[in-house]
Amino acid sequence: MSAAISARRSNTSRDPRQQWLLLEPNRIEKQYWKDLWRYRELFVILAWRDIAVRYKQTFIGVAWALIRPFLTMVVFTVVFGRLAKLPTEGEAPYAILVFAAMLPWQFFSTALSSCSDSLISNANLLTKVYFPRLIVPAAAVIASFVDFLISFIILAGLMLWFQWWPSWRLLTLPLWVSVAFAASMGIGLWLASLNVQYRDFRYVVPFLVQFGLYVSPVGFSSAIVPANWQLLYAINPMVGVIEGFRWAIIGQGALINPLGFWLSMGITALLLFTGIRQFRRMEKRFADVI
Amino acid sequence: MTDSDVVIRVEGLGKSYALHHETSERYTALRDQMARQAKAAGRLLNPFTLAGQLRKAQRQTTEASEEEFWALKDVSFEIRRGERVGIIGRNGAGKSTLLKILSRITEPTTGRVEIRGRVASLLEVGTGFHPELTGRENIYLNGAILGMTRREIRAKFEEIVDFAEVEKFLDTPVKRYSSGMYVRLAFAVAAHLEPEILVVDEVLAVGDASFQKKCLGKMEDVSDKNKRTVLFVSHNMAAIKRLCDYCLLLADGRLSLQESSEKAISAYNNQNLMPRQELEKRSDREGSGLAKFCNAEISQVESNANIVQAGIAAHISILIKPSSSFGEKERKAKISIGIDNSEGQRITHLSTESLGAVFKVNPGPHPTKLNFIWDPFPLIPGTYSVTLFLQISEDVSDWVIDAFRFEVIETDFYGSGKLPPTGQGLFYPLYSIK
Numbered sequence: 001m002s003a004a005i006s007a008r009r010s011n012t013s014r015d016p017r018q019q020w021l022l023l024e025p026n027r028i029e030k031q032y033w034k035d036l037w038r039y040r041e042l043f044v045i046l047a048w049r050d051i052a053v054r055y056k057q058t059f060i061g062v063a064w065a066l067i068r069p070f071l072t073m074v075v076f077t078v079v080f081g082r083l084a085k086l087p088t089e090g091e092a093p094y095a096i097l098v099f100a101a102m103l104p105w106q107f108f109s110t111a112l113s114s115c116s117d118s119l120i121s122n123a124n125l126l127t128k129v130y131f132p133r134l135i136v137p138a139a140a141v142i143a144s145f146v147d148f149l150i151s152f153i154i155l156a157g158l159m160l161w162f163q164w165w166p167s168w169r170l171l172t173l174p175l176w177v178s179v180a181f182a183a184s185m186g187i188g189l190w191l192a193s194l195n196v197q198y199r200d201f202r203y204v205v206p207f208l209v210q211f212g213l214y215v216s217p218v219g220f221s222s223a224i225v226p227a228n229w230q231l232l233y234a235i236n237p238m239v240g241v242i243e244g245f246r247w248a249i250i251g252q253g254a255l256i257n258p259l260g261f262w263l264s265m266g267i268t269a270l271l272l273f274t275g276i277r278q279f280r281r282m283e284k285r286f287a288d289v290i
Numbered sequence: 291m292t293d294s295d296v297v298i299r300v301e302g303l304g305k306s307y308a309l310h311h312e313t314s315e316r317y318t319a320l321r322d323q324m325a326r327q328a329k330a331a332g333r334l335l336n337p338f339t340l341a342g343q344l345r346k347a348q349r350q351t352t353e354a355s356e357e358e359f360w361a362l363k364d365v366s367f368e369i370r371r372g373e374r375v376g377i378i379g380r381n382g383a384g385k386s387t388l389l390k391i392l393s394r395i396t397e398p399t400t401g402r403v404e405i406r407g408r409v410a411s412l413l414e415v416g417t418g419f420h421p422e423l424t425g426r427e428n429i430y431l432n433g434a435i436l437g438m439t440r441r442e443i444r445a446k447f448e449e450i451v452d453f454a455e456v457e458k459f460l461d462t463p464v465k466r467y468s469s470g471m472y473v474r475l476a477f478a479v480a481a482h483l484e485p486e487i488l489v490v491d492e493v494l495a496v497g498d499a500s501f502q503k504k505c506l507g508k509m510e511d512v513s514d515k516n517k518r519t520v521l522f523v524s525h526n527m528a529a530i531k532r533l534c535d536y537c538l539l540l541a542d543g544r545l546s547l548q549e550s551s552e553k554a555i556s557a558y559n560n561q562n563l564m565p566r567q568e569l570e571k572r573s574d575r576e577g578s579g580l581a582k583f584c585n586a587e588i589s590q591v592e593s594n595a596n597i598v599q600a601g602i603a604a605h606i607s608i609l610i611k612p613s614s615s616f617g618e619k620e621r622k623a624k625i626s627i628g629i630d631n632s633e634g635q636r637i638t639h640l641s642t643e644s645l646g647a648v649f650k651v652n653p654g655p656h657p658t659k660l661n662f663i664w665d666p667f668p669l670i671p672g673t674y675s676v677t678l679f680l681q682i683s684e685d686v687s688d689w690v691i692d693a694f695r696f697e698v699i700e701t702d703f704y705g706s707g708k709l710p711p712t713g714q715g716l717f718y719p720l721y722s723i724k
Contacts, residue, residue, distance in 0.1 A: 053422050
């Protein structure tokens with residue numbers, strides 16, 4: 001009977017005010033993606049809220065988005081470039097090599113932290129109002145994305161300072177940005193949904209971010225990783241992202257290990273896909289267990 | 291009324307929760323989960339495990355995971371367009387669960403719900419407000435959370451601000467708002483959403499009396515003029531009576547009554563006032579038990595027990611039964627009565643000692659009776675809980691918390707032809723003006 005009724009009713013009108021909504025066990029599945037589109041304004045506003053709130057009641061405000069990556073870049077350049085005397089890629093100044101990696105890394109780490117915390121810090125919303133829950137972690141990632149865009153100013157500054165002119169490859173940057181996006185979203189969704197059930201993951205994330213900084217080629221070039229370790233190394237999805245960024249920004253002389261690169265990309269895609277699936281599977285119980 | 295007027299149809303709705311998620315901590319630590327699995331694995335690996343024990347272990351694990359609690363069970367009803375429906379019931383009767391399912395926060399376990407139109411819930415004070423954002427920003431934020439588009443919010447903006455009376459503070463962060471302003475703003479946004487179905491959950495408990503009145507008026511407006519449906523959950527029976535056409539009364543997760551507000555409220559009162567157990571048989575009491583309270587109630591002339599009104603005399607009558615070890619002689623005793631309101635606040639206290647009255651419990655099988663006469667009875671409408679305390683020769687003999695409950699109904703206390711305003715203090719003082 002249910003099928004017949006819902007079929008008849010869904011035909012009556014496209015106006016949400018007239019449409020019948022059917023709630024049944026395991027029913028949400030079917031209208032989820034439609035709802036996601038219907039709630040797009042909420043997504044925009046939540047992202048805007050996270051951005052607006054970020055630097056409220058701070059003295060120097062948005063400047064924090066510049067200072068943090070800049071100082072880290074300086075330290076890395078001095079430690080890895082000057083003290084450890086690690087090789088750069090091609091002719092690129094070491095500072096640019098570092099910053100080309102620092103950009104996606106900072107984005108990834110802030111996005112991952114805020115994404116995995118997002119459900120818990122919005123618990124009051126989850127238990128009071130309905131909306132597709134995917135909106136919350138996605139908005140958190142977008143908010144970190146704004147910091148990321150701001151720190152491009154530093155890159156521009158560095159390039160001017162070192163008189164380093166980009167090639168046509170810079171135009172491929174949006175592609176690498178979207179890969180970085182997918183990587184942080186994929187892992188973030190896993191962590192966010194697990195965090196609701198097991199608060200252990202609250203402690204895993206800072207560790208993961210710190211650990212990741214050492215196993216990703218942020219302060220050094222991928223080239224110094226021994227050849228027989230390259231594949232294992234490339235399991236880290238950020239390896240592919242960072243190499244992509246360097247390839248686009250440094251241009252001539254940037255090194256990409258093709259096999260490792262595609263492995264990285266594949267793992268990113270896998271993480272995103274399973275992350276969404278995991279999130280969707282646990283989503284129904286969020287309001288009950290959070 | 292035709293079928294096309296139905297906006298909510300609920301059939302055989304049920305919701306169960308697994309109980310082990312509802313223990314002291316709601317979220318589990320991964321460690322517990324792993325420990326549980328390790329234990330199960332350990333049983334399997336142990337070479338001394340007998341088949342019988344293994345079966346027992348398996349049975350235990352399945353039993354543990356199947357332990358469930360039905361917050362709602364087999365609930366069916368229909369609600370039509372433009373109706374104002376009260377949902378009442380004791381705490382834990384399933385009201386919030388029902389609302390959560392209707393507003394899609396949680397999924398039903400069994401049964402089905404059909405809803406026509408948008409459902410918006412009036413949130414708890416400032417849920418979804420961000421304290422750092424200004425009033426203006428929060429209107430947009432909260433509107434979006436409730437499902438409004440920016441265009442809709444912009445169109446209603448002036449109206450919302452007017453209704454909430456916060457013009458001057460629009461660009462102040464809401465963390466600097468008073469709690470009254472907070473509630474007003476929250477209600478204003480939700481009330482202007484114009485959903486087909488508005489869900490209001492106990493939100494009017496805060497805010498001053500005049501604003502409460504304004505909210506009730508707005509809700510009436512919304513349903514009368516625009517034919518919107520309002521679902522109203524409250525413990526405030528006066529508000530329910532004023533606003534709702536009829537009520538759904540829930541008890542232990544089941545729909546026990548769907549009737550006119552008047553009838554449902556009196557059923558609720560009876561249910562609420564009905565002691566869970568006879569006072570004499572209650573075991574959740576303290577003291578030596580030398581003598582015990584065996585019955586207690588509050589009454590007025592021509593009224594049912596435990597339903598009273600302010601302005602006239604009320605009698606609290608108490609029966610005390612001596613135990614077999616009481617002895618042959620009568621004993622001096624002190625009795626105290628504590629009265630708490632529904633928020634658990636101690637309102638007042640009556641005792642033999644305060645009056646310097648000497649009271650003696652008689653020996654023998656027959657209980658001793660004591661009457662407190664309270665004239666005029668001054669408490670404002672609401673549900674109250676009574677704690678009884680009996681002391682015999684400096685020892686606590688009997689002490690029962692929440693021994694019984696009573697309901698105070700609305701009344702024209704001052705005989706002026708008007709009901710005194712609600713939400714203004716806890717009792718009616720006797721005074722005059724010259």
